Amino acid sequence: MRPVRIARPKGTRDFEPEEMRARRWLEEFLRERFQSYGYEEVLTPTFEHARLFEEKSGEEILEEMYVFEDKKGRRLALRPEMTAPVVRMYNDSLKTRPHPLKLCYFVNCFRYEQPQRGRWREFWQAGVEVIGSSEPEADVEVIELTHGIFDDLLPSDAFETRVGHLGILRGLLEEHGIGEEKQNKVAHLVDKGELDEVREVLPEDAAERVLQIVTAESVDEVEEAISGAEPAEEALENLLTISDQLKEAGVDHELDFSVARGLDYYTGMVFEIHVPELGGGSQCAGGGRYDTLVRDLGGPDVPAVGMAIGFDRLLMALKVYDRIPEDAFEETRALLIPLVKSGKVWEVARELRELGWVVDVEVSGKNIRKALSMADAKGYDYAVIIGERELEGGYISVKNLETGDQEEVPLDEIERAAEV
RNA sequence: GCCGCGGCAGCUCAGCCUGGUUAGAGCGCCGGCCUGUGGAGCCGGUGGUCCCGGGUUCAAAUCCCGGCCGCGGCCCCA
Structure with a gap:
């Protein structure tokens, strides 16, 4: 056609x-x-x-x-x-x-x-x-x-x-x-x-x-x-x-x-x-x-x-009159970057959402550099990385995109992600 | 319904007046420098029915006519 x-x-x-x-x-x-x-x-x-x-x-x-x-x-x-x-x-x-x-x-x-x-x-x-x-x-x-x-x-x-x-x-x-x-x-x-x-x-x-x-x-x-x-x-x-x-x-x-x-x-x-x-x-x-x-x-x-x-x-x-509040929808927004194919990714995303986060799972296979670049362009607050190391160690890597700080947060204390 | 200005890359625009190689720039996007770490930089790439139709011409993004759409105004409304 x-x-x-x-x-x-x-x-x-x-x-x-x-x-x-x-x-x-x-x-x-x-x-x-x-x-x-x-x-x-x-x-x-x-x-x-x-x-x-x-x-x-x-x-x-x-x-x-x-x-x-x-x-x-x-x-x-x-x-x-x-x-x-x-x-x-x-x-x-x-x-x-x-x-x-x-x-x-x-x-x-x-x-x-x-x-x-x-x-x-x-x-x-x-x-x-x-x-x-x-x-x-x-x-x-x-x-x-x-x-x-x-x-x-x-x-x-x-x-x-x-x-x-x-x-x-x-x-x-x-x-x-x-x-x-x-x-x-x-x-x-x-x-x-x-x-x-x-x-x-x-x-x-x-x-x-x-x-x-x-x-x-x-x-x-x-x-x-x-x-x-x-x-x-x-x-x-x-x-x-x-x-x-x-x-x-x-x-x-x-x-x-x-x-x-x-x-x-x-x-x-x-x-x-x-x-x-x-x-x-x-x-x-x-x-x-x-x-x-x-x-x-x-x-x-x-x-x-x-x-x-x-x-x-x-x-x-x-x-x-510039009266539209910038922070009308204040929320924590994160890009979840999977470096491995694992069902664990969806589980972590779900748990983070339960904390009230907006979790955008990277689904186009970008490497970590590209993914971080995109998270930055979208103005996200955090990047959450799940790769081989994380799976083996039972934690997730949470990076604060504003400060650049990154910490390993154990899966059973996932609420600590917000402290990074 | 009427009047004025406009329409070219995803976006903002230059080029149009004075028609003539392959239509440009910046931004964006994609990639490389950089195989698990973003923002900056440099390099490269991607990009277009020049709104549509008709006319004039050897030749139209460029001139002319009509239409469509946008912006602004009149009227009216929210």
Whole structure:
């Protein structure tokens, strides 16, 4: 057969061993953090029925979705995000558990976009969802949890937390008799900063009030813009309650009435965390309240709030700020060099591994010089030599590759190998 | 989807503007000096569909067109 070389698909990445170490380290950090708050990990299929996302995800996401037909003609999609699948799973099998339910996940997602810095077609999200509480405390916890992760991993001036509330906009538009679909459209325009367009879409009085909110520099201005529109006033109050609690909890943040977010299912508080140093793709986390999604996907009328961290972007930020620990996986690593063919080699390897060592057995027949050279190149801590002499004498030769010291360690005191 | 820059050895790149022997360098890898002792040094070797396709030409890594991929930006998002 003629050899062919197939390239990696556009927007995807290979991860080499060094990169995987850093990724595993961060993944474990996030998992442990989520679990320490009582969130339990779930996993859903990589693909779902396309309709799951088409119902409530919003136009932009749909245009970027990987949709395909399977052999039976079912329309499926690679998940572009994780909230809808978690809600689907909740409606399928979790809704009878004690509420509120706290769930977390770590998964790859797919979007057909033009790749650039911080943006890939396959990327990873780590997130949480709280299903079954409409109280501001739930919003506060989700923001506090997210903020705390960034605060522990990055310098405090490296990131910004912005909190807004879609209920203000939605509530106001509702007062003007404007339906959900148009609300979504306005939210998108606001998100894009296309404020002139807002005027074209809305009646003049509504448009004026929306623009006043979005460009507001103080809470007072917003209050003025929405006065008389009761749902919007309640939303603002809700946002201020959340903000006050965040302040008391020491969570540094700013209010931003233009945070709209591109997902149509958000109904209340919305927030984003940015790392400005990353440039274009600076948004590293985002989330908010979605009180109607569970019902809209055929489940009970249950409120929910959640967030997702852009895993790859967070890792990028950690690299920029040099915050990836070198010794994240501290372990003793040894090359076992057999100079004879003997089953004893495997026995010794096993015993050393029981001590917690990583033991790489040299299996390519290298002579001792070559083997030591390779152990050095791989950065190992020890070389363990087993030859004729060792077999006859009942010991192993353990060489510390950093100091160059070498000692004979009797087989029945093998734990002394670590002292060399 | 749009704009800009790029693609040559495993890696980083020179050569391209001004077409012309056998396409180079450094690093890496393999081996020797060195038959049971690494890192340094010296010597040698290994290395390439010059991204793909088409065009111009006596002749293309080099010029032109298209595509693919990468990087950066816009938009949006994570």
